[in-house]
């Protein structure tokens with residue numbers, strides 16, 4: 469079992485991943501690069517720990533509700549079937565204890581990495597910074613240590629040689645709010661040792677994720693390979709004035725029984741992220757192109773502060 473976990477990067481996702489590992493009983497060390505990083509990460513640790521436990525406590529009210537099985541925090545409760553309020557109280561007590569006792573922060577890279585079973589790199593999406601950190605880690609890692617990246621857009625083959633341990637390196641990709649949306653996409657590169665890949669799959673299950681195995685490298689993994697084109701198609705209908713966002717969402721929800729439509733999903737993802745993805749398309753700067761018009765419409769909303777659920781308003785108003 470991979471027990472000693474190091475998370476490199478204490479941002480939104482790194483913090484959530486580390487806490488999920490601690491909640492499930494693993495020993496977790498966040499390696500951060502400076503004192504000022506601690507000042508930014510500690511409040512996230514506190515905030516996400518509280519949110520995780522809050523969602524777990526709220527799940528008691530879902531027992532017996534037929535919708536409970538769809539909306540309970542899947543990362544916090546491994547088996548929903550037959551769950552009782554007493555069992556949730558036990559999870560709350562153990563979870564609170566684990567989150568308080570099993571999380572450490574270390575600035576010294578060598579100390580952080582010592583004897584690690586698995587290192588999860590979740591730093592900003594900056595290839596040069598990732599390469600520099602992998603190269604700095606190379607001679608500090610124990611032979612047994614497995615290294616994974618949570619990168620959303622960069623392929624593990626880009627970095628494999630820089631890690632100095634290509635056979636023990638692959639991608640393990642999580643989704644935001646992992647204690648509820650517990651996907652773990654596992655993606656090797658051609659040089660990943662299949663036995664290491666299997667260990668990463670087992671580790672993902674061990675931290676209450678559902679491991680989703682990719683058989684080859686794919687930019688965007690499984691989820692974003694479907695989600696990005698889906699959201700783009702919805703934005704095209706909007707920008708071409710075919711229908712308004714509410715009607716587009718309603719069509720999707722009525723016809724597929726999905727709980728949310730594409731514009732509700734965009735509000736959760738955040739309009740800045742949607743804008744950044746749109747602007748990466750080659751024709752984004754081409755005046756009058758569909759991509760250019762979508763970019764302008766999104767920018768108008770961003771400039772008004774309507775960036776999604778977190779801001780209280782996006783395509784929908786959440787302040788009521």
Ligand SMILES: NC(=O)c1ccc[n+]([C@@H]2O[C@H](COP(=O)([O-])OP(=O)(O)OC[C@H]3O[C@@H](n4cnc5c(N)ncnc54)[C@H](O)[C@@H]3O)[C@@H](O)[C@H]2O)c1
Pocket residue numbers: 476477478479480481482500501505590591592593597598601618619620621641642643644
């Ligand atoms: N945000 C998401 O929804 C999401 C979902 C899945 C995967 N990811 C991936 O997770 C990774 C992190 O994303 P995030 O949203 O948590 O970003 P973030 O901006 O919230 O956090 C990035 C962290 O990296 C640290 N960092 C940056 N450069 C560093 C360096 N040179 N040395 C050490 N630390 C450094 C920052 O201090 C910060 O703690 C990215 O690879 C991203 O693609 C993000």
